[in-house]
Amino acid sequence: MSSERYLWADWPAPDGVKALVTSRNGGVSEAGFSSFNLGLYSGDDQESVRANRQLLQQDLDLTSSPLWLKQVHGIDVADTDVDGQEAEADASVSRKPGLACAVLTADCLPVLFCNQEGTVVAAAHAGWKGLVAGVLEATVRSMNVPADTIIAWFGPAISQHHFEIGPEVREQFLAEDMNCSEAFIPGKGDRWFADLYSLARRRLNRLGVSHVYGGEFCSYDQSDLFYSYRRDGKESGRMASLIWLEA
Structure with missing residues (x-):
């Protein structure tokens, strides 16, 4: 396996849970x-x-292709047991060993989940639209385990000092959580800089998911490792964040 291709999640997942993001x-x-x-x-x-x-599939010795999604910045969650390739969803859940959940990103936040018993895993694609719509909440519900038994890991996303948004985006978050104002710092004029990691962590904590790891990356700054749509535009590729139960 080529070590330059993969960054393994650094988190206390149980034995048998494998999680990584591609470079x-x-x-x-x-x-x-x-x-x-x-x-x-x-x-x-x-x-x-x-x-x-x-x-990728050969390197990771997966029994089948990961469940690749048609991502639309929504909140639908596909199931690897029943949904075929190209399911229109922004998250997936798996309980069957060898069937990997996968999400593609190039600035949006990938979030990987497992439970402490190691019986269910999930992956979510969380850009700002998905976050405010509730993709993380939908993913946690789909796991069907107590929230306090869930562990989450944040893969590489665009960091706050590069993620400029308009006031209408900030207002959507504040409408649901007035206390999330700390996740925004002022920019020029009416613009703001949003912290995707902080916004996602707050939403998970409100659900009762307190074991959250990762979040130290910046897809925009770390051009040697990651793609960034904001940095590279239409010639930006996509990283994959994957999680699966070992067969």
């Missing part, structure tokens, strides 16, 4: 997509992306 390195994509792009509809050559996905 942008060690694949076959070229030009701005160099090189381990896993986003099939990112504008990259699709054969290159399929080759990268095959490398």
